[in-house]
Amino acid sequence: MALLGGRNDSALGEQEMDANSALMELDKGLRSGKIGEQCEAVVRFPSLFEKYPFPILINSAFLKLADVFRVGNNFLRLCVLKVTQQSEKHLDKILNVDEFVKRAFSVIHSNDPVARAITIRLLGSIACIIPERKNAHHSIRESLDSHDGVEVEAAVFAAAKFAAQSRDFAAGICNKIGEMIQGLATPVELKIHLIPIFQHMHHDAAMATAARQLLTELAMAYPALRVLLVTLHTATQLAAAALLDIPQQIQLLLKYMHSDPRHAIKRLALQDLNLLAKKAPHVWGLQEVQALCSIVADTPYDGVHLGAMAVLGTLSSTVIAQHWFLQGGAKVALAPLQDLARLAQSCCQHDRLVLAACGASTLTNLLVAAQGADIGVSELEVVIALESLIIASSMEQSEGASRTLKTVLQSVVRLCAGLPRLGQRLLASLLAQMQAEPGEAACTQLCQALVQVSDRTPALVHGMLPELLEMYRKASRSTEQGPLLVVLASAIFMANQKVQSMEVKRIIVEPLDNTGGWTVYRIARQASRMGSHEVAAAIYANLRAHVASEHLYFWLNGLQELAQGEQALKKLSGEPPANCLSCLAEALVSCQRGMASLTAASTPQSPLNFQCEYAKLRIDTLQAFSQLFATCNSLRSNPPPAIAAALALNASSDLDSCTRIAGQMKQCIEEYQGLVRRYCELYQSAFDADPGSLRNIKLHQQSCLLIINIIETLILNQDTGSIGDCMEGGLRQVGSEAERSLLTAFQQSLQEVQNLQHKYPPASYQYISCLARAATTVLQVPLCLPRFFFQKLQSTSIKLALSPTPRLPNEPITIQSSQLLALKVEGVIQLAGRPGLFRQVQTVRLVVTASTQARPSTNNGKVAESTFPEQSQEVAPHNDYFSTHFLLAFPGGGASTVTVEASVVDADGAVWRTGPRSTLLVRSLDDSYTQGQGAQSQASGSSGRTQPPAQTRAVPGPSTSTSVGYSRF
Structure with a gap:
């Protein structure tokens, strides 16, 4: 039972090796005299690139593959072609592009048309790194005129690849492709393959307009079914990519929908219309919607109805639907929307469930977007339609009915979120259908919808x-x-x-x-x-x-101890509770045991860093509350002395009457401020967390801020009024009942503080009781562990490599104090799960710091440590790889530690401290030490003894050698 992630990528029993060893092993296979071993070595290169995606290795490997492509047979060339196509995201890491192309391009002069075809396909596959190579352009143009069909197909493939990358090639090949399509000698199959090249002619407006005009002429000149299908779809792709002529393309597709009776043309037109609705919904007007509705009304085919309702459903789910209702203030302007609503309502009564579900989805979108406007269909009719579809689709046992039920339930959740007043009836319908026992799969879907609706409206x-x-x-x-x-x-x-x-x-x-x-x-x-x-x-x-695993046992035991600790907090009773310290002590004991078990459950594959830090923060938070209650009780059990009032009167400060409690409260504030900082650090380290988990961390941080605010306002007599606004802003962003309960507790405490403020002297009994009640109210809200505590839906990690690298792990890099160290930092972003589900890596921030320990002076013998100013850079990764350089100066002699720390910056500009942190040891030699070594070397040379030269290190540059130096990855 795999409770957590952490799957090991290497197979069981497979020996782990570094990049040098792996590349040498594959090179040995390439040099083998057996074709089978050579092919096996070639096909293993993509996995090597994924494991060690660094330029030096990839450059060396591709040069070896180019040699195999040059001297091998056609089967080996085909294997190299497949490897190149599978490793497309690593092609820009080839350092010696000219040498790679030179070795592979030599095969283009072969007399074998198959070899030439494979070479042309290889050139097309690497078009992203050689987009403007004129010799490649010339070879593709020549191959298009070849008499061999295999070579022509390869040229068509390469022409499409280069047209997408190069503006010059696209402009030069456009007329030739048009002539070939219009030529009578060109076979129809070849014309069908040539037409899609025009979808890449979007480099400028003039080229896109010319290509669209040619496609329009082709559609009129060649009305055959296969040619017309390809032509219309290519024109749609061109319009969507160039963002030009989209309204004209919509009109063209609607024209073929109306005039062409062929069902395949109508189906393709609807698919392209749906594509344009997703790509650019803002260009759709009510005229196009009304035209599509009239076309559907005149067509008896269910397939056309289904496709049209899919297009209208896509449009109604976007923001353009709300814009339509804002525009349509007059009754005449709302007429197309009312026609659409009546069409969707008629589809809801269709005997095909999938068409009825599509109509109900469109109707729901219109009702939510209208927000009270008259669409010709009442809310009750929409609810009745959804209830009927729930019953019909849940009682039918088929895969299509299951998909239909999912669509209907999504409409139910959307309707309840947009119009909460309809939630009670829809929830009752879901529960009634669940009690009818429709089947396990349908009942599960119904219950999931019930949970989603209840999460938004829990009172129901x-x-x-x-x-x-x-x-x-x-x-x-x-x-x-x-x-x-x-x-x-x-x-x-x-x-x-x-x-x-x-x-x-x-x-x-x-x-x-x-x-x-x-x-x-x-x-x-x-x-x-x-x-x-x-x-x-x-x-x-x-x-x-x-469970059979020791780590799983400790994981479950840790969860059980944490649950018992939270269960102990439910015993808090009274106002303020008399047993608060005993309950907190019991909870702390259980939570400490749980923390120890979670630490024992950690493994190198699943380190449980977030879980352990979250549990440790919970323990420290409970400890802070315990200290707060003890401080509040100390004022009751040990009040200020009798002369405290006179001292306060002389000092003209009421707080001086209880200096002891003031000092203790300041210590409590320091503890809570430390918790706030640690919650912030935990938040910044959870880059892969879902929004609910991040809100959970933020709310616990706000609970600490709440206590700080109350202490400063009531006890220390400081005016801080910003935390209330922060709570109100967070209240609008919550998504679960537990979050609402916690924020409601915050609001109640703040309201009580505002009512008592400035009515009593500082540190009075009334203020202490108010503080205790606020702390108790926060503790009485049950802790809900975040989803990220159990599940990581996306996984993002970074590996760093520093150059130069020492020969031994703890050996320092030796440089002269008058020289600069060129530090090269390379990194790879490793993604797992569902990458980009919540946030994506926009840039990587690298911070380099160096601390030097100088040699002890002759006076006091102490070691002086100096820290150089830190340097930082933000690097945008390309295909999950990034690299940059730093120049570091070490003017004083001594040993230094260089630390490189990586952070992630997302698309919103937020910085996430994900790590990792890498260190490098550097030994700087000053000039006097170097001159002394030189003099000693000369003296030893004169006496007849030879000394080894001083160790020198050069920063490695691009190389085609097999030695890579990334073994620590």
Whole structure:
């Protein structure tokens, strides 16, 4: 049971080797006399490039492949071609492009047309690095006139590649392609392959206009089905890429939709219209919408109806729909939208479920975008249509019905989010259909939709707890309904957040003895994420005895201890609670045990850095609250002395009457400020976290800021009013019931502080009680572990390589103090999971710092340490690779440590401290030391003894050698 990520990329038993060894092993295979071994070595190069994507290695490898391409047979050339096509993102790392092209291009003069064809395809595959090579352009033009079909097909392929990269080539080849298409001697198959080249003629407006005019003429001159399909689709691709003539292309497609009776033409026109609707919805007007609606009304084909509703659904889901309603203030302007709404309503009554679902989706989008405007269809009619489709699609057991149900439920969630007043009825419909037992897959989808709607409007699901518990009992009797159990448990936890029924734990935990371990773990994980720690602790305690791995045991044990610690906080009662210190002490003991177990569960593949730091922050936060309660209690048990009032009167400051409590409160503020900084650091390190997890961290940081604000306002008599605005801004961004509860606690505490402010003297009993109540209110909100604590949906890591590299791991780089060290920093961004799901790497910020320890002086014998100013650069990665240089000066002799730290900057400009941090040892030799060594060398030379020369290091440059020097990767 893989609870966490951390899959090892290398196969079991495969020996790990560095880049030099791997390249030498493949080079040995290339030099073999057996064709099979040569081919095996060639096809292993893409995996080598993925593992060691550094320019020196890739340059050396491609030069070797070019030699194989030059002297090998056609099969080896074909293998090299496939390797080149698979390694397209590494082509720009070839340093000696001229040498690579020279070796491969020599085959173009071969008498074998197959060899020439493979060479032409190779040139097309590397067009991104040689876009303006005139010899390659000339060879492609000549191959287009060849009498060999294989060579002509290769030339067509290369022409498309070069036309996409080179403006000069596209301008020069456009007329020739047009002549070949219009020529009578050109076969129809070749014309069909030549026409798509025009989609790359978008380098400037004049070229795009000329290409579009030629395509329009071809569409009129060659109305044959296959040619017309390719021509229309190419014109659409050209318009979408050039962002020109999109309205004209829409009109052209609508014209063929109306005039051409062939079903294939109508289907292609609808697909292209959908593409243009996604690419540029802002150019669509109500006239085009009305024209499409009239075309659909006159067509009896269901396929045309479905395609047209897909286009209209795409348009209605964009922001252009709201613009239509803003434009349509008059009744005449709203007429096309009312026609569209009536068309979608008629589609909702169709006997084909997929068409009915598409109509319902369009109708839902229009109703949400209208926001009260009259579209000719009432809200009740839309709700009835959705309810009917839910019943029809959930009762049918087929893959198409499952997709239809998913579309309908997405419309339900969208409608409830846009119009919350309709949520109660739709939730009741979902629950009623779930009770009808439509099937496991359909019931799972219905329950997922219910959870999504309830997450936005949690008050609607609280009354459904008995029905959900009964459904959970029935589902738990079957051992095959694991996903349904997890979703039902999520709905139950959400419904139980306000009700807090004690029967939930027994009903959830008891039936899990005969359920699979992964399903049980997912239920416990949902309980931890929704604050049901009593249920989570019981499940983790039972589950940890059923795992075979020691690390998984410690992981589950750590989760169970954390859940028990949070469960202890539920014992807080009273106002202010009398047992707060005992509850916090019990919670701290359990959380400390959980922290130790999580540390033991860490492995090199899954280090659990975020989990351990999050648990450590929770422990320190509880410790800070414990210290705060102890400070508040100390004022009650040990009030200020009797002369404190006189001292305060003489000092004209009421705070001087309780200097001891003021000092303790300042210490509490320092602790909370430290927690705020650490929460900020944890936030900045979680680059791959989902937005909900980041909000979770931010809210805990705001809880510390809240306590600081209350202490400064009430106790230290300082006016700070900015935290309230911060809370109100965060309240509009929350997405779950737990976040709303925590922010509601913040608002209540702030309101009470504002009511009591300036009414009593500082550190009075009323202010201390208010502070204690605020802290208790925050602690009584259950902790919900973030999703990133359990799941990493995207994974981004950086590997750094520093040059020059020492021969031995701890050996320093030796330079003269009068010289500059040229430090080359290379890095690779490694992506896993779903890259770019939440955020992408825009640039990488590299910060270089150096600290030098000079040799001890003769006076005091102490070592002086000096730190040089840091240098920083931001590098934009290209194909997940980046490199830059730094010049470092070491004017004084001594040993230095150079540290390079990487950070990630996303598209919004936010900096994420993801690491890593690499160090390099440098030894700087001053001139006096060097002269002394030289004199000693001369003296030893005169006495007949030879001394080895001093160690020197040069910064390595581009090389075609096999030696690479990236073994530590």
